[in-house]
Amino acid sequence: xxxxxxxxxxxxxxxxxxxxxxxxxxxxxxxxxxxxxxxxxxxxxxxxxxxxxxxxxxxxxxxxxxxxxxxxxxxxxxxxxxxxxxxxxxxxxxxxxxxxxxxxxxxxxxxxxxxxxxxxxxxxxxxxxxxxxxxxxxxxxxxxxxxxxxxxxxxxxxxxxxxxxxxxxxxxxxxxxxxxxxxxxxxxxxxxxxxxxxxxxxxxxxxxxxxxxxxxxxxxxxxxxxxxxxxxxx
Numbered sequence: 552x553x554x555x556x557x558x559x560x561x562x563x564x565x566x567x568x569x570x571x572x573x574x575x576x577x578x579x580x581x582x583x584x585x586x587x588x589x590x591x592x593x594x595x596x597x598x599x600x601x602x603x604x605x606x607x608x609x610x611x612x613x614x615x616x617x618x619x620x621x622x623x624x625x626x627x628x629x630x631x632x633x634x635x636x637x638x639x640x641x642x643x644x645x646x647x648x649x650x651x652x653x654x655x656x657x658x659x660x661x662x663x664x665x666x667x668x669x670x671x672x673x674x675x676x677x678x679x680x681x682x683x684x685x686x687x688x689x690x691x692x693x694x695x696x697x698x699x700x701x702x703x704x705x706x707x708x709x710x711x712x713x714x715x716x717x718x719x720x721x722x723x724x725x726x727x728x729x730x731x732x733x734x735x736x737x738x739x740x741x742x743x744x745x746x747x748x749x750x751x752x753x754x755x756x757x758x759x760x761x762x763x764x765x766x767x768x769x770x771x772x773x774x775x776x777x778x779x780x781x782x783x784x785x
Contacts, residue, residue: 607644705735
């Protein structure tokens with residue numbers, strides 16, 4: 552119960568029942584008068600799709616319409632003629648948080664739909680060695696990040712590190728010579744800051760009481776008494 556006709560200018564028109572979209576006008580609305588059927592390029596696909604990543608990702612853009620020109624944006628705007636072009640099957644290296652949009656264009660066809668994906672980058676959590684604990688002498692806490700270009704910032708007063716706090720290079724160390732909580736966070740331009748790694752250090756300041764072996768008692772012969780202390784260098 553739907554009909555189609557080709558006009559002298561080779562345009563295609565259709566009308567009638569449209570509950571399954573059979574008229575081809577992009578709707579499911581019945582049409583009592585002829586409407587022109589528009590042919591559009593197929594919407595491109597993105598692989599991998601948007602998600603949260605801890606490393607730069609190569610995104611491949613594909614369009615199944617032969618000869619279509621794919622245009623894309625990374626600023627949240629809808630792609631139009633004049634935006635950058637990428638060939639079908641080619642890839643973009645995404646290394647910061649952004650919204651990628653792509654659309655296919657081809658002469659004689661309507662532009663495709665717009666495919667959209669959000670790529671969010673978060674710096675992985677830094678590592679601290681040793682990661683807190685109780686010690687009898689001062690410690691060198693080594694802080695590292697596996698993310699190239701990440702800036703490590705830390706506090707020793709319990710605060711959450713911000714972009715104005717002290718910085719330290721990956722692989723460098725902080726001297727811990729008294730009780731303190733070391734909070735570290737990694738930052739990178741265009742990325743979400745890392746989660747906070749918190750390391751609590753307890754530095755014992757009192758020399759541990761020495762021990763005798765054997766301890767006191769009554770003996771029937773001379774004894775060699777060993778004296779030990781667990782505090783290093785005591």
